[in-house]
Amino acid sequence: MQDKNTRERIIALINREVVPAIGCTEPMAVALATARATEALGQRPEKISAQLSANILKNAMGVGIPGTGMIGLPIAIALGALIGKSEYQLEVLRDMTPEALEEGKAYIDEKRIEIGLKENITEKLYVEIECSDSNGRKAKAIISGSHTNFIFVSTPDETLLDKQLTASGDAETDDIKLNMSMVHEFATTAPLDDIRFILKTKEYNMNAARKAILGNFGHNLGKTIDRPLAQGIFGKSIFSHIIARTASACDARMGGALIPVMSNSGSGNQGICATNPVAVYAKENENTEEELIRALTLSHLTAIYIKQSLGKLSALCGCVVASIGSSCGITYLMGGDYQHICNAVKNMIANLTGMICDGAKPSCALKISSGVSTAILSALLSMEGKCVSSAEGIIDDDVDRSIHNLTSIGADAMRMTDDMVLNIMTHKGQC
Numbered sequence: 001m002q003d004k005n006t007r008e009r010i011i012a013l014i015n016r017e018v019v020p021a022i023g024c025t026e027p028m029a030v031a032l033a034t035a036r037a038t039e040a041l042g043q044r045p046e047k048i049s050a051q052l053s054a055n056i057l058k059n060a061m062g063v064g065i066p067g068t069g070m071i072g073l074p075i076a077i078a079l080g081a082l083i084g085k086s087e088y089q090l091e092v093l094r095d096m097t098p099e100a101l102e103e104g105k106a107y108i109d110e111k112r113i114e115i116g117l118k119e120n121i122t123e124k125l126y127v128e129i130e131c132s133d134s135n136g137r138k139a140k141a142i143i144s145g146s147h148t149n150f151i152f153v154s155t156p157d158e159t160l161l162d163k164q165l166t167a168s169g170d171a172e173t174d175d176i177k178l179n180m181s182m183v184h185e186f187a188t189t190a191p192l193d194d195i196r197f198i199l200k201t202k203e204y205n206m207n208a209a210r211k212a213i214l215g216n217f218g219h220n221l222g223k224t225i226d227r228p229l230a231q232g233i234f235g236k237s238i239f240s241h242i243i244a245r246t247a248s249a250c251d252a253r254m255g256g257a258l259i260p261v262m263s264n265s266g267s268g269n270q271g272i273c274a275t276n277p278v279a280v281y282a283k284e285n286e287n288t289e290e291e292l293i294r295a296l297t298l299s300h301l302t303a304i305y306i307k308q309s310l311g312k313l314s315a316l317c318g319c320v321v322a323s324i325g326s327s328c329g330i331t332y333l334m335g336g337d338y339q340h341i342c343n344a345v346k347n348m349i350a351n352l353t354g355m356i357c358d359g360a361k362p363s364c365a366l367k368i369s370s371g372v373s374t375a376i377l378s379a380l381l382s383m384e385g386k387c388v389s390s391a392e393g394i395i396d397d398d399v400d401r402s403i404h405n406l407t408s409i410g411a412d413a414m415r416m417t418d419d420m421v422l423n424i425m426t427h428k429g430q431c
Helices: 004-017 025-041 054-060 073-082 086-091 098-109 180-189 192-212 221-226 228-234 238-254 268-284 289-310 318-333 338-352 364-383 399-413 415-426
Strands: 020-022 047-052 113-117 126-132 138-144 150-154 159-162 260-262
Touching: 004 180, 004 192, 004 289, 020 025, 020 086, 025 047, 025 054, 025 073, 025 086, 025 126, 025 138, 025 150, 047 054, 047 073, 054 073, 054 113, 054 415, 073 098, 073 113, 180 289, 180 338, 180 399, 192 221, 192 238, 192 260, 192 268, 192 289, 221 228, 221 238, 221 364, 228 238, 238 268, 238 364, 260 268, 268 289, 268 318, 268 364, 289 318, 289 399, 318 338, 318 364, 338 364, 338 399, 399 415
Parallel strands: 047 113
Antiparallel strands: 020 260, 047 126, 126 138, 138 150, 150 159
16 A cells, blocks of 8 residues: 555645536636636726637637536636636636626627737646726736646736746646556555545536436437437447446536536546546446445546646547546456556557547537547456557557657647647638
């Protein structure tokens, strides 16, 4: 068993990276910064200027904003100023009312909001909000590095916070650096009461799947898998149930349902993808509560580990990362040991590497379903003693090197892909 200090640092890391969120985390981060700048201004802004990194723009352009029936940044910014509370963090808009929505629509119609691309920055997660009153007095809030990490806050009269010169504004530089062996050892040996809190992920994210069935969200992928035509193809199997419950929660979240989910590494979809496949498999396989707790911990911590070298936002779809986590959790629930889990990771990397992120949107449910399907297949292959070898593609004999091969491609080699995706998204319909 790991020493107490190591366990405590890992638990602190999980608690920081696995948190509740309402709606897509990129527009919620923008709403959060707007709420904080408005609070610093001390009154309702007359004008709001948002300067955002390309990845924030990409992930916020086509996604539903909870409880609004609208998509995109303008309504998120308007509501952040009108009803947002920064103390709520990524649940910043949870005080939404029909009256607030109408006020937000009017605020947009009055042309009070300007949104632009922040130039000359390397940080992929960057939100800069400046609020002005009728006298031209200004307040500013900047988030960078992670979705709730403020690096600058100023009122019209003084600077309240300024961390702009420190390590890209990233406050988590003292995080424990993980590897796959450390992740597995923690998940399988930590005292159960120390990690029981991870069951909150099941509570939140399976509840989102249940509530999604009550409405029509996104492309209704989860509901489609449950319908007779799909059942004639997939049957009523663990496989179909896993896809349906995972896709349903994503349908609701991307479709703008006012339903909180438990996120992972700043992404609600990653939290759903790391949770629901493991929870459904454990239920239908009749695993014990302890096995479920350890499998969920393994899944979420694996995703956190991969994100440490990939970064919060990248050109690589987050479902690749979270699906690797869920494949590890499912392999564990199947009775797999550390080697089985490492082999499942390699199988995943051999299949899903290169799936692009083209923003948060309803069709994310399709990508999540592809990731989860691969997670199950990779776990089954591993349990059958099958693993993609180091003679094939980017896979290395060492699982950590295989992971870093994946993240090097996602964080570095796909930078031009990221630029091209944003260019395509912002120039549709143009010759």
